[in-house]
Amino acid sequence: MGLGLRFWGRFLILWRVRIFNRPIVGLRSGLIAWAGGRWLGWVMLVTTVCQAAAQPLAWWTFDAEHIEVTKLLDRADDLHGVIQGPVRLTKDPFGALNFDGTENSADIPDIQLEDFPRSQISVEAWVALDAGLAWGGIVGCFQDNGDFEKGWLLGYDESHFRFAVSASGRLTYLTATAAFQKGQWYHVVGTYDGQAVKLYVNGKLEATSMDQHGDIAYPPKAFLTLGAYRDDNEFFRMQGKLHEVAIYGRALDPKEIESNFSTKGTPTPKPFAFRVPPHVRFLTPDTATISWETDEPSECSIEFGVGEKFDQQIPDAGSKTRHQLTLRGLQTRERYQYRIRTSSAQDGRRVTEAFELDNGLNYSVAQVADSPSPYPNTARSRQCGLVADQILSTTGITRGYCLLLDCNDGQLAYELARRSELIIVGVDTDPDQIARARALLRKAGVYGSRIRLHHAASLESLPYPQSFANLIVADGGADSVLLPATAQQLIPLLQPATGVACLGPWRSVTPTEVKDRVTKWLGELKANWNFVPADEGGWVRITRNPPADTGSWTHQYGDAGNSANSQEGLQGAARTDRLEVQWLGRPGADFGIDRNPRMPAPLAVNGRLFHQGLNRLAALDSYNGALLWSLEIPALRRVNMPRDAGNWCADSEQLYVAIKDRCWVIAAGTGELLRTFPLADRGLRASHEWGYVARAGDLLYGSSVKQGAVYTDFWGKESWYDGTSGAGTEKICSDDLFAVASANGELKWRYQGGVVINSTIAIAGGRVLFVECRNPAVRALTSSRIGSPKLWENQYLIALDAQTGAKLWEQPVDTADGIVVFYLLAAEDKVFLAASASGKYNLYAFSAAEGKSLWQTTHNWPHDNHGGHMQHPVVVRNTVFLEPCGYEAATGKLLTNDVGRHGGCATYAATSNALIYRGEGGRIAMWALADAAVTSWYNLRPSCWLSTVPANGMVLSPEGGGGCSCGNWLETSIGFAPKLGPKTN
């Protein structure tokens, strides 16, 4: 019972008598006079008789009228709150407070739990969520700490609203049947009448439980927090909007709830049906396209602006399913938001949640101004234009670095820049030519942004890094058939994967003469060349091969077999001091999520490096760091790789990315979205998402996981995923596996058996290998994120024919429970399982041919934190490494227990000669296989999982650790190349 007394002058005001937890008549106010030291008696008494049951006991509305600076007024009584963090109000369609997921929530201080409703309760909210959470709260007063579960919570998980009450037992969590749509408004009510717990969404009953009875059991102390899930152990803030929250002292009946919902007049939101969710592709520094597909033909428009404004609009004419709009005039380094407004006959008008377009992460090259050339219109200018056209059409190289030898007056550089996205480095031996050309190109506004010219004493010795040039050309001037420099100097500068040297034009020269000259020029040098005829002469097109020991990193752990080994030889380099910085620069820490959530590994193949950031990805040239393209995809995110499979893989021409229920096929060279493949089983497309993704032969492999299972949270210590059990260690599992033709998505086979553990799926030697659980209780689970101990029962190791999906063999397996992590690695003739739990790594070997057990061993974790308990094994030739041990693959014999010790959370990647990992001082280190020597790069930090990979003849380290604000980290992306000669310094 609460009694409010306050002096006002000589009057004592009795302003409240409250019994919060009882729906009975209440005495609201009264007035007693006090004067001259004597009570004058009742002068006035006003009682407000209120039927508390009909009114909320507490009622907060998040609008300007009911928020005073940071004070949140209780419209029903005096449970006023305090808003923590920024107060950002919106009005569309209700007055509402924006919750950013990290900084703001509303606390009701000084609560008296004994006043809280006990026999009955209703909790009501108008809410729009921008993100799900494993443990999300709208309003709650509870403790959920291990076995201790008391109180109540109106909240949500990754995809559904929830209501929880504890009365006669631990909290009963009710989950709505329908998933919520991000950005849409919902009316959510949870009720408890002493017998039944019910959850209503938009006026409709979604779930009921009879598990609780009697009075609500409150903990001794608890928070009453709005916009967060908060108890003593957890504090997860909401990302979205709250319009209103009310608490009643009785269970509202369905009619009242329906009425309350209808009063606001907000139509029931229907899921915004993207067939392919939106993605942004940057075209120029101030231009981007946004593309998406809808299930139904619709008319769309885009609203966008800087910050939280949507003050610009672009309509898209006509009703259609494939949409693409171009935004122009984007400001440098500004961060925009956009949303899509649609109108269709079927669904009426709707608007999506807001998506980010960060032009600060637009890496497209500066455009050459569409203004008159700084060069006079002469025969030479026309010739340079023609030559530029022929070079670009002959080679197809339009991005990356172009080395222009004998750049003369810079005119060919200018014409090449105008026609492409190339960054042109011109070199000439005449300093006066360079000075004149610089002046002209500066006048045209392209010097420095697209073209740089250098003076060199001789073209025979250029100070440029090996393998850097995507295109090498020469301005032959009048005498076009002189081959520039020496081949021994020039060809090593050529990017070996896709680079082309294009020399010419060769006029009035017979094919035989061309062959003679080129053959002589190349001498002993190994290079490939051909002659491409063209108008007014032809072109010699030269390519080179990468070193024989060049490897690729095409999947999460290097290859589809999860070996964590790219087979990269680095030309013998096994120490950091045998490598030097080849390129350095963007993307930086602003591109990424942060170091902690254990993101998917970068991929590198065919001279291209692919790097994932926060809902975005980028392709760089592995050899020179040139940004080839980038995409912003709001629906792209997967974290906690140790408990899932990667969300992407690559081959030499295409990138395959699992996004929602589809796999996107993206052109590796341009970033163009070529096509999307849906899940194999049409019946799962509404309920499942694309899980595993891999490439082998001419097939693309996938799996289906239930919606909302994949880890996407990255905020807070909980999203470090470093636990030894419990939340964050649950395994993501698939309900099927399938293969489609990588060319066109044609279904080749589908396997459906038990529940497949994603971290165990591997492809090698023509087999698809995995571990599945056939426990009926596990198969009956409604989530694909499985922490049940039954996952470790009824397990089978299975091999399918990779081409046909036919089962080759299966073996029951009974490993140690992989509570922390559970991995499978497949080699040509062996399969390895690693299970980590209870202080130990357990490693098992099987024959790949029939699944026969070969050996098993165990050793202690080096640590139970910072990834010391969850390392992924590495296979190098005949050895399986799992920190700190190396075992003979054939026998399990311990070969070493001295593998370079990790010094911070990350896992190992292998070259042919070394392991790369996070070593002492948190630095990226190398452990040489030959002599166990440890070397490192001072203050270079990787992400908390796998962000540095050896591939394409390089060690590639796209930025992964810059969010760690406590260190001296370098905070940028770097490519290291083997030192081929001593660097002067």
Added chain:
Amino acid sequence: MNLPLRDSNRSLPLVLTLLSLTSVAELRAPAADWPTYRGDNRRSGVTAEAIRVPLLPAWTYASPTPLQMAWPGPAKWDSYANLRRLESMRNFDPALFVIAVGDSVYFGSSVDDAVHCLDAKTGAEKWVFHTDGPVRLPPSWHQRKVYFGSDDGNAYCLDAALGDLVWKRKPSGEENLLLNDGKLISHWPCRTGVLIQDDIAYFGASLVPWEPSYLCAVDATTGAETGPGRYLEKLEHFTMQGAMLATQTRLYLPQGRQQPEMFERATGRAIGGFGGSGQGGVFAVVSRTDEFLHGSGQNHGSDGEVRGFDANSRDYFVTFPKAKRIVVTEATAYLNTGTELSGFARARYLEIAKHQAQLQAQHKRIKEALKKLGDKAKESAGEKLKDDLKPIEAELATVPPQLAACYLWRTVADCPHDLILAGATLFAGGDDRVTAFATATGKVLWSAAVTGRAHGLVVANGRLFVSTDRGTIHCFQMAAGE
């Protein structure tokens, strides 16, 4: 015409003396040059010139393409530690910072790898000197020469009037270049600028901390590294970047995310760093009373901060939370947090802050001793320590009101990007705006629109130059007759 009469390191003592002896508001100091980054080698951001507002737009220079900063932006957040709004600690080149001497304005460019000299009256180009790499910091002017560093690894000396090369020095020697965001640069770019003091040119050449760095002191006239006080030091584990600072005996080098380092000026010997791991940042000032004020990085803190240390002992004594820029004079210090501008009594404030730091250190030591005692903390030795804590805690509780009492004024000011002092006027840089405030009251005196975030402010010879992140340089000047 105001002849360039003084050197970068010699002007401020006179200015401060004048400031301390004269009613600042009434002082009408003569026009003065701004010969180096932030005006002098202590990077004070102060000129005695009492420029009168309102000012009128004179001319604008616009870069043809966006600036190409050396580093990408900072992380959006530290999500593990629940921190947002992390400040960049490596943004030493967000604008085309200028110096102004006489009727010339000089700036280096990350866009076209050149140093430009413009006519201060008209903005017309006088000369351009190209290097082989971006020039990220403005030149220093000294005895009719300009000095600057380039990402090509060289420090340069040019004739200030003609732009002709006098000398250049590349401590790393010949090398294979590396690729950096569309550019070919040295493995040892010169990103410290070139600082001139006592006819010696100081500069660093450095990039990644696993490679050795160079700290150089060469003859300003010839570029020679021989002679007293000249050297070429090869140092391990440094990453020198941002404008170097100097006092009579010390050099100070910001290092991006690494904490700044102090060196002995005479020898180049490294003495030690300021602050702890992660406390980087490239904004730094050494006050006339030898406080080293440095920011605006963070160490598990949001929104930046400026930290104060004794510039000789390196002892920490104060943190200004959320601070972006600070200007310090003999009597008054001015703090810009991005949302608030304030003036406070410098000496008194710092005296209290230093005492507070001592108390905090004592408190920490006793707490640690208590912790070491463990269960024995309840015994007599522990009780003694607890008793020792009480007066310290009581005194610490009195500090905040004492510090608050030091403030002369505080005013709302949304201009986080820069702060300088010209006579009795503070100029602050905001988003698309530059604003002038009265030093005595904090009252807004004048404001004008610019294009972009105003990161670089310079007052010289009757003009205000504003450099923005859009690559523009706005020149404002006093109305005719002023």
